[in-house]
Amino acid sequence: MLSYNFKYELKLLLRSRWIQLLSIILLLLFGFAALNGTKKVEKRNMDIVAAKDEVKEDDGMMLKLLDSVERGLEVSASPWTIPTSPMAVGNYHPRVAAMEPQPMAFIATGQADLFTHYVKPKVSGDDFALNFTEMTSPVQLLFGSFDLAFVIIYLLPLLIIAFSYNVLSSEKESGSLRLLAAQPIGIQNWVLQKLGLRFFWLSVLVAVVLIVVFLALGINPFAQSVTFFGLLGLTLAYMLFWFALAFLVNLWVGSSAKNAVALLGLWVVFVLLVPSVLNQLGNTLYPMPSRTLMINEMRGLKAEVTKKADEILDNYLRDHPEYAINDTTQTRGFYHRYMASQKLIKEELAPVVNAYEEQLQKQQNWIGRFKWISPAIIVQESLNHMAGTSTKDYESYRKQVAAFAHTWREHFMPFLYNNREFSQKDYPDLPSFNYEKGTQLQLGTIPLLFLIAVGLFGLGFLISKSVKGQGILNQG
Amino acid sequence: MGTLTLLKSQGLSHWKWLLGKWFALFLPIFVVTAALFLLAGLLLNNLDDFGVFNWGSLFTMFLVYIGYYMIFINIVLLISSRTKKSGISLVVSLSVWIIACLAAPKAASNIAESKHPYPTRQEFAANVLNDKKEGLDGHNPWSKEAKLLEQEVLKEYGVDSLHQLPFNFDGYRMQKGEEHEAQVYFKHYNYLKDQYSKQSKVYRGLAAISPYLPARFLSMAVAHTDYATHWDFADAAESYRIATQEFLNNNFAENSAFGEWSYQADADTWKDLPVFEYDPPELKSILSRNSSNMGILGIWLLASFGLLLFNVKTI
Incomplete structure (x- = not known):
């Protein structure tokens, strides 16, 4: 039969x-959708490559400038941008911390239209001031992508x-x-x-x-x-x-x-x-803390910290005797105070930033608990994982960037507090960022x-x- | 089940049949929608902290949706009169809905983005920075542009040092720098607006296959939650920022001596600080701004009615 x-x-x-x-x-349908996806990935790749090329070009100029300064020639750049100052390198020659697309990134847009795929963390500024949101017309976000x-x-x-x-x-x-x-x-x-x-x-x-x-x-x-x-x-x-x-x-x-x-x-x-x-309930149960309030709090804290900059620097040097001993010239400038207070601000603001991450985690858990009500959610999640565009992927990227920003900052601290100049031979030692996919491919949902x-x-x-x-x- | 033939044998004209079917579909939808809108209006009107509520806007939105539903009624009737089986009619109507309401908006968004892309955040920031560098930085008295401005002002007032000027040159320079920056921001945000208005054209073009798009844009506009209203607010905020900066810099320039960085304004100064006032756009201006969307929805309405009437003769 x-x-x-x-x-x-x-x-x-x-x-x-x-x-x-x-x-x-x-x-x-599949053709149009995949074409859209590949176009997006192409643009993402091109943006990253363009940013990296720019840094490469910029580095060439920096090395030339360093060479001129080291040979005692006069240079025409503004005094605070001359790369013998470690802070100038850390601020004006940041590295690209890029999130390269996964090979299957085109199958699901996921959060790729919400978040930017490269940032350039500097020594000054804060990790939470790093803006990861991408510029997209809201109408685009409203309708979503045909992927x-x-x-x-x-x-x-x-x-x-x-x-x-x-x-x-x-x-x-x-x-x-x-x-x-x-x-x-x-x-x-x-x-x-x-x-x-x-x-x-x-x-x-x-x-x-x-x-x-x-x-x-x-x-x-x-x-x-x-x-x-x-x-x-x-x-x-x-x-x-x-x-x-x-x-x-x-x-x-x-x-x-x-x-x-x-x-x-x-x-x-x-x-x-x-x-x-589920999404709406998640938002209502665990609302995101207001960004404006966080910024206000941050500004208040900064104003307070600026007043006490000298005291903070003293405390910082007490905590880091290696810098105090090595320092022979004893000159202390703006950046010595600034970097020391940055550390304090970061520590003080940690609870505010963590509250945001916690709420996000709670929303995720909420959806994770109930996702089995609808296979559509499971499939969407799995596809996002395969594409490397899921919430977790971007969370992992943000964490990796924060870690890299820390490395970048710390790299220049010995230069700064020892009042050592940055030179050509220090260039190869500059840290660089490598994105590693933070999530494992989970195929367990398929048999389920x-x-x-x-x-x-x-x-x-x-x-x-x-x-x-x-x-x-x-x-x- | 062949009841149409039976009906026809009673001497029922196509017109009457169509009218009956049309109203049988339309009336329940109309009554339910009207009741819900009325309820919503009464509720919102009686909320104390709701903000701006306007019966005119609610009524406009009601009209938009009624027009939108009429279009779908026409399409469904058209399909239903052309197909032989109810099942097939359902599947075809469904496909129309999928294409118009699910696929077309997404496709439109993809096409609009690939044709008229926004810059990435970093590109945008870099472009702004570059343009800022080209001109005067109000906080850098040593730059070439600052020196140039200095010469100009000294010449204009016929004095040979900044101390002799009747105002604090630092404040003046900061204001000039501010004006330059405001121009830079204006230029770059205008570029975004430009890209968006080009994207809007793509959406309008694709509205030919989807009445969903103009209906959606219209209802967002009437609700003050569309992109244009956001820009309107952002522009008002930006001009408020410019006015505030101007007030602060001018106050500093007029009331302090050159080099007097420790100048502090007295308490009364802040009474004159400009106040932010914002009036959201009136319904009239919203409608005239969205005339193209209304036009497209109107064309859909007329065309679907026309097709239905034309078609009914040939059942």
Whole structure:
């Protein structure tokens, strides 16, 4: 019976042009989405490269200037920007701390449109004054991006619904169901086989389309085989979930129109409603502290600290006897006081900054706890992870930058407090930033999604068997 | 189930049939929407700390949404009259909704961004910094521009040292530097506005396949939560900043001697400090600013009605 079903379903699908139509739609959607994604990644790469080139060029000028100064020539730069001063190097020649895109970054925009992908931390200024938000028109943020994640999470289920809402009901409506019932196969089995075949063909189409789109955009899917098969597996698991829902609805609900409305209702709940309600609740339960208040607090603190700069410097030197001993000239300038007070400000403001990070963490935990209500959230999260654009990735990047800013600052402290000049031979020792992907690829969600889908199929079997007395034939 | 043929045999004209179906869809939606808007209006009007509430705006928004719903009713009826099965009609209507409300806005946002991109934050900051460097820095008396300004002012007043000027030159220079910076910011923010207005054109172009876009932009504008209102506020804040700086610098220039950095103004000075006043744009100006969106929504309304009427003759 399976082989008959297989043969005639395929014939039916081909005759009704479903397969042809689906291939074209999938190709268009996946192609457009992947193209958008690659464009974004390209721009991101170009911005980073441009920034790095600029620093390289700038470094060349700095070295020339250093060379001139070391040879005792007169230079025309403003006195406080001459790179023999370590603070001038630390402030006017910052390094680029860039977050390079992951190889699969184009599959999900995630938070890539919210955050900037490179910053240049300086010795002066604070870590929290480093602005990580990107300049985007808010309308752009409102509508979001047409990326692969959008196609997979939002549009693919709709295609599945259109593809499978009337598997049983159309037979009922055209009267051929009674004919089928005369065949030696249970109705559940028959619906299952029919849906299974559709799932099989759609999976084949999706896999082929993904490979074609990847190759067309010049990305070798097998170079990143783990991520690629992760993507494929996740997509198939998510598709299976929707086919399982279609199975349940086909068995329980009556006419084609009712089936379609029921499935669409489920789509709205799982894809639109649950994610936005969870997000809204997270925001209401754990509101972000006001940035304006934080800045006000920071300014007040700075004004206070500036008044006590001398005292602070004394305390600082007491804590760092190595600088006090090595210092022979005993000259203390603006930067000696400034850098010492910066440290104090940083320590004092830590609770305010931490409050922000804590709230963010709480929101994340909140969503993490309830994400299993909707597979759409799980899939979105996993895709963001694969793309390296998830909340966690940007959090890790921010932390790495903060650590680098600290390294950068500390690198110049011995120069500053020992009143040592920066020279050409110190140039190669300047610290540089290397972004390391902070999150591991988690593929554990894929088998779980499969399990949920299989569970739903099982549920359909059990319950429809128990109501068998009523008879599917007599419904509707 | 063939009831349409039955109805026709009763001598029912296409017109009456269409009118009946149309009102059967429209009336419940109209009643529910009107009731909800009325309720919202009454609630908001009676909240003490709600802020600005305007019945006119609420009514405008109501009209926008009613127009928007009419468009969808027309489209649904059009599809329904053209398809043979209710299931297919549902799937086609659904596809129209997906394209118009989900896919088109996102696609529009992608196209607008790749055609007219915003600079990155760092680029923007670097450009501002470069332009600032080109001109006078009010806090750097040693720069070339500062020396130039000094010569100019000395010549103008016919004196040979800054001490002889009738005002504190430090304050004057700071004000001039401020004016230069304000110009730089004006230029660069204008560039952003320019990019955005170009992006808006893309959105308007794609509104041809999506009535969702003009409806969304209109309702945001009426609610004062759109980008244009934000710019309006930001501009007001910027001119307030400029006025405050001018007041402070001029006060310093007029009341202190050259080199008197320890000058402190008396308490009464602050009474004259400009006050920030902001009036959000009136409904009228919002509507005239969004005339193109209203026009597009109007075209959608007329075109969908037209198609429906044209189509009904051929059922």
